[in-house]
Amino acid sequence: MARSLDIRSDLPTPLPIGTAAQLRLLDEGAHLFLTSGYAETTMREIASAAGMKAGSIYHHFSSKEEMLELILVQGIDVMIQSFHQTQRETRQQDALSRLLAHIRAHLGSLFEHGPYTAAHVTTFPYAPTEVRKRIVPVRDGYETLWTELLESLSDSGAITLPSSVSMTRLILMGAMNQTIEWFDPSGNQSVDQLAEAIANQLWDGVTPR
Amino acid sequence: MARSLDIRSDLPTPLPIGTAAQLRLLDEGAHLFLTSGYAETTMREIASAAGMKAGSIYHHFSSKEEMLELILVQGIDVMIQSFHQTQRETRQQDALSRLLAHIRAHLGSLFEHGPYTAAHVTTFPYAPTEVRKRIVPVRDGYETLWTELLESLSDSGAITLPSSVSMTRLILMGAMNQTIEWFDPSGNQSVDQLAEAIANQLWDGVTPR
DNA sequence: CCCATTACCTAACGCATGTTTGGTGACCCA
DNA sequence: TGGGTCACCAAACATGCGTTAGGTAATGGG
Numbered sequence: 001m002a003r004s005l006d007i008r009s010d011l012p013t014p015l016p017i018g019t020a021a022q023l024r025l026l027d028e029g030a031h032l033f034l035t036s037g038y039a040e041t042t043m044r045e046i047a048s049a050a051g052m053k054a055g056s057i058y059h060h061f062s063s064k065e066e067m068l069e070l071i072l073v074q075g076i077d078v079m080i081q082s083f084h085q086t087q088r089e090t091r092q093q094d095a096l097s098r099l100l101a102h103i104r105a106h107l108g109s110l111f112e113h114g115p116y117t118a119a120h121v122t123t124f125p126y127a128p129t130e131v132r133k134r135i136v137p138v139r140d141g142y143e144t145l146w147t148e149l150l151e152s153l154s155d156s157g158a159i160t161l162p163s164s165v166s167m168t169r170l171i172l173m174g175a176m177n178q179t180i181e182w183f184d185p186s187g188n189q190s191v192d193q194l195a196e197a198i199a200n201q202l203w204d205g206v207t208p209r
Numbered sequence: 210m211a212r213s214l215d216i217r218s219d220l221p222t223p224l225p226i227g228t229a230a231q232l233r234l235l236d237e238g239a240h241l242f243l244t245s246g247y248a249e250t251t252m253r254e255i256a257s258a259a260g261m262k263a264g265s266i267y268h269h270f271s272s273k274e275e276m277l278e279l280i281l282v283q284g285i286d287v288m289i290q291s292f293h294q295t296q297r298e299t300r301q302q303d304a305l306s307r308l309l310a311h312i313r314a315h316l317g318s319l320f321e322h323g324p325y326t327a328a329h330v331t332t333f334p335y336a337p338t339e340v341r342k343r344i345v346p347v348r349d350g351y352e353t354l355w356t357e358l359l360e361s362l363s364d365s366g367a368i369t370l371p372s373s374v375s376m377t378r379l380i381l382m383g384a385m386n387q388t389i390e391w392f393d394p395s396g397n398q399s400v401d402q403l404a405e406a407i408a409n410q411l412w413d414g415v416t417p418r
Numbered sequence: 419c420c421c422a423t424t425a426c427c428t429a430a431c432g433c434a435t436g437t438t439t440g441g442t443g444a445c446c447c448a
Numbered sequence: 449t450g451g452g453t454c455a456c457c458a459a460a461c462a463t464g465c466g467t468t469a470g471g472t473a474a475t476g477g478g
Contacts, residue, residue: 036335042435064436171410174386252465
């Protein structure tokens with residue numbers, strides 16, 4: 001039985017603990033799940049991308065589903081770590097700058113800190129039910145972080161919430177997450193500019209015109 | 210060989226032309242592609258949902274991929290028909306009311322006019338390459354309709370475009386399309402309210418507070 | 419009344435998948 | 449030096465998939 005890779009640590013871990021081969025398999029697996037989908041991606045493709053054969057994967061992981069769950073969890077961890085780091089780094093900034101920084105950080109999770117978060121966003125709806133059940137509480141934790149951020153910004157008068165904080169969070173998440181499908185980080189627009197565009201579209205005056 | 214079901218008509222067709230069995234297969238197929246994904250959905254499941262066995266499908270369609278393409282095309286047709294109808298119905302209304310009506314219409318395509326549009330949005334990224342190639346021009350046509358709408362609203366001063374019209378369209382589309390994952394049309398919020406929430410989040414004062 | 423067509427059926431086929439099994443070579447430690 | 453462990457291999461297995469083939473019953477038209 002492959003050793004279980006416990007990456008659901010409370011301590012900040014930018015990458016999951018594991019051997020080089022395990023990390024390569026997860027990296028390539030996340031990339032393939034992102035670009036092709038979970039069901040469309042074969043163990044043979046993941047193994048080949050990681051420089052081994054499919055049968056060898058089972059020395060490291062017990063199943064395809066275990067790999068998926070580890071990738072999904074890592075995707076959330078990247079978001080959560082990034083959120084906390086942004087919170088620390090922007091404590092002295094004004095409200096709208098903090099909001100922009102958090103939007104920028106979320107987009108950084110999607111486009112700059114590996115394929116895990118984007119793979120999470122695109123793959124989670126099609127994950128097996130029992131995998132989703134185990135992951136929903138962690139996702140709710142991340143959503144709560146955003147809810148509290150938006151509430152505090154609204155309480156201080158920095159932003160308006162046209163309907164409710166939940167609705168605003170969902171619309172904002174939707175606008176950010178759907179960029180996976182069309183934004184090209186190596187294109188002529190930067191992630192900074194994308195963050196500003198989203199922030200300025202949802203709230204007036206986040207950055208000067 | 211099953212008769213080809215040509216639904217890419219220029220005339221308004223609320224439902225594709227075909228026999229009752231073909232329509233049932235496409236309806237159930239679209240619903241299953243939406244809820245489970247294209248690759249995860251089997252021909253056996255589609256056939257069973259439509260009240261027949263898998264082998265029988267091939268009397269009506271040549272392949273699973275042909276069914277997918279018909280469903281994806283129908284999904285766009287629903288959006289385009291709905292857009293044109295909304296344009297006709299709102300010709301006499303003020304700018305912001307027209308914008309809200311178009312947002313409402315797009316959401317209606319997702320949640321009220323069958324599963325085709327939502328199946329299109331969620332499944333298109335994972336469709337086989339040659340299927341996507343054939344569909345991209347039709348999608349571009351729909352995007353152009355929105356681009357022209359947003360440009361005319363901006364030209365008349367009704368809305369602002371914080372960065373560019375393309376960026377605004379993409380952010381708006383993202384916010385609307387991602388609602389597939391969380392909005393429950395039979396929940397305690399209506400599609401009208403969802404449209405207002407999105408419109409008011411992206412532009413101030415679309416509806417009175 | 420008979421023949422052709424349609425719309426389904428069952429069964430099977432060929433293929434691809436995730437996973438298992440037995441093996442090998444390298445490495446490390448006693 | 450030998451034994452144990454690890455990390456891979458090739459091959460095979462069991463299963464399920466999309467699709468095909470041959471068949472049946474019903475229907476309609478000549």
